[in-house]
Amino acid sequence: MKSLDELRKIRDQVRKDLELRGGQHRAKVVVCMGTCGIAAGARETMKAILDTLEAEKVTDVAVVAAGCQGFCEQEPLVEIHLRDAAPVRYGHVDAEKAARIVREHILGGHTVDELVFG
Amino acid sequence: MRDLSLHLLDILENSAKAGATRVVAGVSLENDILTFSVQDNGPGLPAPVAADPTHPYCTTRTERPVGLGLALLRAAAEATGGSVTVAGAAGRGVRVEAVFHLGHVDARPLGDLVGALVTAAVGWPYDLVVELGRPPGVVLDMAEVRRALDGVSLAHPSVRRWLEQALGEALAPLQEQAAGVAFGGTR
Numbered sequence A: 001m002k003s004l005d006e007l008r009k010i011r012d013q014v015r016k017d018l019e020l021r022g023g024q025h026r027a028k029v030v031v032c033m034g035t036c037g038i039a040a041g042a043r044e045t046m047k048a049i050l051d052t053l054e055a056e057k058v059t060d061v062a063v064v065a066a067g068c069q070g071f072c073e074q075e076p077l078v079e080i081h082l083r084d085a086a087p088v089r090y091g092h093v094d095a096e097k098a099a100r101i102v103r104e105h106i107l108g109g110h111t112v113d114e115l116v117f118g
Numbered sequence B: 001m002r003d004l005s006l007h008l009l010d011i012l013e014n015s016a017k018a019g020a021t022r023v024v025a026g027v028s029l030e031n032d033i034l035t036f037s038v039q040d041n042g043p044g045l046p047a048p049v050a051a052d053p054t055h056p057y058c059t060t061r062t063e064r065p066v067g068l069g070l071a072l073l074r075a076a077a078e079a080t081g082g083s084v085t086v087a088g089a090a091g092r093g094v095r096v097e098a099v100f101h102l103g104h105v106d107a108r109p110l111g112d113l114v115g116a117l118v119t120a121a122v123g124w125p126y127d128l129v130v131e132l133g134r135p136p137g138v139v140l141d142m143a144e145v146r147r148a149l150d151g152v153s154l155a156h157p158s159v160r161r162w163l164e165q166a167l168g169e170a171l172a173p174l175q176e177q178a179a180g181v182a183f184g185g186t187r
C-alpha cells in the first residue's frame, strides 16, 4: 500500500483551507449510486461534479453517494443541499448537465428549473 | 452495465445497504481469467434469499431488488463462459465471487476499475480493503486512510486524487494486461 505520509500532508492543507472558510461546507451534493444509477451513468455524473468543483477551485462542497431512492426511472439522480435551503432533486443528470448544475446552482445560487423533478 | 468495473461498483453497494462495516474487494487476472470477489461483514443472507441469491426478483428491501444487480452480474459473467457464486449464511457476511473470461467474444471491457473502487471507497461508509492478485496483497485499506485523515472528508478533491493515484499505480499492470488479453486486443 502507498505510503500515507503524503496523505497526512494533504489532510493538514485541507484543514487550513477549511479554517479560512470558517470550517463549514457551503453545500452537499448527493449522487444516487444504486444499481439503476450506476447503469445509467452515475459514476460519470459524479466524476463530472468533482471535476467541475476542482476546476472552479471549490473545496467546501461535500459530494456523497446514496443508495437507491426509489426514483430509478429518473437516474442519474442528483440532490443539491445548499446550506439553509430545502434540497433540490434533479433527474437524468448526465456529465454535461452535472457541470451546469454545479455552476448555476451551487456557485450561482439559482436552481436550474428545467432539470428539476419532483 | 457498460463495463465490468461497473458491476463491481454495483455489488459493492449491496454491502453498504446491508450495513457492513468492512468489505474486502479482491481483483486478480490470470491469463484471461478475471476474478472479482467481495466479502463483507454484514448480516449475511436470510435463508430464503440464500437459496438463490442471483434470482432477479430476490430482494431484502423495498426499493430495487438486491438480486437485480447480482442477476446482471451473473448474466455478464456467464456470457463469457464464467460464473458467479454467492455465499453467505445468516450472521456470516456475504461473499460474492465473479469469474470472467476476458478473451471471450462476448466479454465487456474491464472499464475504469480505479474509478469504480475510488467511488466505492469514498461513497460508502464501510472501510473498503482492496486486494490485488493471488496470493492477494493489500493495495488499499480505507481504515488506515480514515485514521490518517483524522476527520478530514474523503470527498475532498485532493484526497480523492491521492486515492486515484494509490490505486492507479497498483492496478496499472492489471489494466494493461486486461486490455491485452481482451478479444480483439486493446480497446
Ligand code: FES
Binding pocket: A032, A033, A034, A035, A036, A037, A067, A068, A069, A070, A071, A072, A073, A075, A077, B063, B064
Ligand atoms: S437506483 Fe437510484 S433511485 Fe433506484
